[in-house]
Amino acid sequence: MKHYSNPDSNNWQGRISNKSLYLHEKVKCVPLMEVPEPPKKSIALLGYACDEGVKRNQGRVGAEYGPDVIKKSLAKMPNHLPSTVQLYDAGNITCPDGDMEAAQNALSTGVTSLLDKKHFPIVLGGGHDVAYGHYHGIKKHLDSKQQGQSIGIINFDAHFDLRQNGNNNNSGTPFYQIAMENKAEEINFNYLCLGIRKDANDRNLFQTAKELDVNFVLSDTFQIQFLSEINTWINAFIKTVDKVYVTIDLDGFSSAYAPGVSAPSPMGFTPHIAVECLKTIMASGKLISVDFAEMNPKFDNDGQTAKLAASLVHHIAHELFP
Ligand SMILES: N=CN[C@@H](CCC(=O)O)C(=O)O
Ligand SMILES: [Mn+2]
Numbered sequence: 598m599k600h601y602s603n604p605d606s607n608n609w610q611g612r613i614s615n616k617s618l619y620l621h622e623k624v625k626c627v628p629l630m631e632v633p634e635p636p637k638k639s640i641a642l643l644g645y646a647c648d649e650g651v652k653r654n655q656g657r658v659g660a661e662y663g664p665d666v667i668k669k670s671l672a673k674m675p676n677h678l679p680s681t682v683q684l685y686d687a688g689n690i691t692c693p694d695g696d697m698e699a700a701q702n703a704l705s706t707g708v709t710s711l712l713d714k715k716h717f718p719i720v721l722g723g724g725h726d727v728a729y730g731h732y733h734g735i736k737k738h739l740d741s742k743q744q745g746q747s748i749g750i751i752n753f754d755a756h757f758d759l760r761q762n763g764n765n766n767n768s769g770t771p772f773y774q775i776a777m778e779n780k781a782e783e784i785n786f787n788y789l790c791l792g793i794r795k796d797a798n799d800r801n802l803f804q805t806a807k808e809l810d811v812n813f814v815l816s817d818t819f820q821i822q823f824l825s826e827i828n829t830w831i832n833a834f835i836k837t838v839d840k841v842y843v844t845i846d847l848d849g850f851s852s853a854y855a856p857g858v859s860a861p862s863p864m865g866f867t868p869h870i871a872v873e874c875l876k877t878i879m880a881s882g883k884l885i886s887v888d889f890a891e892m893n894p895k896f897d898n899d900g901q902t903a904k905l906a907a908s909l910v911h912h913i914a915h916e917l918f919p
């Protein structure tokens with residue numbers, strides 16, 4: 598397959614316990630289309646090693662190498678998952694030829710296949726164009742069940758990523774593309790953004806958000822002291838949808854925590870508020886899939902951003918399967 602590479606076991610190294618004390622001892626590296634249906638519960642990691650969308654959006658490239666550094670960081674972390682829960686590394690979607698749409702298509706097919714086999718996918722990017730392929734993978738899975746289930750998108754991000762894709766599709770356009778497709782299909786566009794920065798989104802973007810009825814929490818308010826109000830808004834949003842897809846753009850975090858991104862946020866949010874909101878979302882029982890976007894090792898400092906992403910993956914996995 599042109600837009601795919603098999604899992605690399607070199608990413609999974611760390612202390613040896615021979616008792617599965619560490620995640621590198623727990624994970625099974627299996628090519629995407631060979632990942633079996635698990636006997637019980639399972640998490641499947643899939644990389645989106647593509648920064649073509651960042652390049653097209655005039656950003657700083659390097660996110661192509663994001664998935665592998667998150668996996669390397671996760672490998673060294675302790676494993677507290679029950680032995681009945683499986684953990685797979687299903688490799689990376691790649692973009693060797695700049696054909697981002699083909700990479701998104703391959704991602705969509707991969708996500709559908711994992712969901713059809715009853716895995717919980719965690720997709721590691723890559724530019725935020727990951728969201729377009731990921732969303733379509735979830736949609737294809739749900740549509741095939743013909744239950745008309747709706748998807749709510751919750752985006753932790755400094756940016757709306759609602760740029761109009763008139764010139765090209767890129768890392769700043771995924772949610773606009775989804776909104777326009779939903780409009781054509783006459784289905785609701787359910788989109789909640791947490792951490793939007795006024796100094797990082799222009800007037801047109803706020804206008805587009807208004808026209809599309811987007812719910813958002815500004816970064817000034819996306820703080821732990823407003824947790825109870827934020828939880829109320831999140832729960833109100835979740836109530837209106839059947840399934841929730843969470844996408845976490847690492848550039849929404851303050852650059853004190855996440856310097857390794859294309860567009861850093863000195864005044865961004867903290868990991869603490871994000872973790873609290875993730876708990877609220879997971880408690881709803883509607884979370885179907887998660888991704889991380891914009892991990893760029895080229896600008897990381899001491900592997901801090903990779904470690905933050907890995908800690909969040911660790912948190913989500915252990916909260917879902919205690
Ligand atoms: N995915 C990122 N999108 C942002 C990038 C902002 C920037 O380059 O400064 C956006 O297009 O708004
Ligand atoms: Mn962003």
Ligand SMILES: [Mn+2]
Nearest residue numbers: 725754758846
């Ligand atoms: Mn984004």
